[in-house]
Amino acid sequence: MTSILRPALVLFVLLSALTGLLYPLAVTGAAQALFPAQAQGSLVLRDGKAVGSSLIGQNFSDPKHFWGRPSATAPMPYNAAASGGSNQGPLNPALAEAVKGRIEALRAVDPGNAQPVPVDLVTASASGLDPHISPAGARYQAARVARARGLPADHVEQLIADHTEAPLWGLVGEPRVNVLALNLALDQAR
Incomplete structure (x- = not known):
């Protein structure tokens, strides 16, 4: 059971960090750098x-x-x-x-x-x-x-x-x- 559950949990944490933290930070940073006025509303x-x-x-x-x-x-x-x-x-x-x-x-x-x-x-x-x-x-x-x-x-x-x-x-x-x-x-x- 752990052989199935462990990879699933690792993948879940990895994808959560990638899509929930790293990607939004990268997009926000790019917007701030390329379009600062628009990014600020x-x-x-x-x-x-x-x-x-x-x-x-x-x-x-x-x-x-x-x-x-x-x-x-x-x-x-x-x-x-x-x-x-x-x-x-x-x-x-x-x-x-x-x-x-x-x-x-x-x-x-x-x-x-x-x-x-x-x-x-x-x-x-x-x-x-x-x-x-x-x-x-x-x-x-x-x-x-x-x-x-x-x-x-x-x-x-x-x-x-x-x-x-x-x-x-x-x-x-x-x-x-x-x-x-x-x-x-x-x-x-x-």
């Missing part, structure tokens, strides 16, 4: 203090800031520990009601804006944590933000253009604007 720093991550959306509700995509995470919006969408399909009455409420909130804060509301401003992403909005979503909010901050509209439009990221390698994805980066640039512009 892609943190965005202001005055040496972390103010967010470039990979996780934040809840902006002040009219002086651009608003990101709605979050469907629970129990609070933009909860990185509970990433996930609402799982509501396009025919779900709850989704239709949520979208209607979001449109009303956007219209209430900017009643003179008669443009069609871009879909990314009223629907949550699959993760519920998307830090980006479309350039159209940013432009939709530009006049409100400029008015609330007392900035020229063309200055705000230029900030949007400066913070619009191109598709990956020019092929993958759509142009997008990181809401946190744009709002931080606005805060510096004052």
Whole structure:
């Protein structure tokens, strides 16, 4: 019996050490060496203090800031520990009601804006944590933000253009604007 049990235990301890200790340490070390910012969570720093991550959306509700995509995470919006969408399909009455409420909130804060509301401003992403909005979503909010901050509209439009990221390698994805980066640039512009 020991001739069978001993090799099995040795193999178990060896594989546990290899896959549970050595491999994670090697991967973490390689990530820290090759991609230090990403390995630390892609943190965005202001005055040496972390103010967010470039990979996780934040809840902006002040009219002086651009608003990101709605979050469907629970129990609070933009909860990185509970990433996930609402799982509501396009025919779900709850989704239709949520979208209607979001449109009303956007219209209430900017009643003179008669443009069609871009879909990314009223629907949550699959993760519920998307830090980006479309350039159209940013432009939709530009006049409100400029008015609330007392900035020229063309200055705000230029900030949007400066913070619009191109598709990956020019092929993958759509142009997008990181809401946190744009709002931080606005805060510096004052």
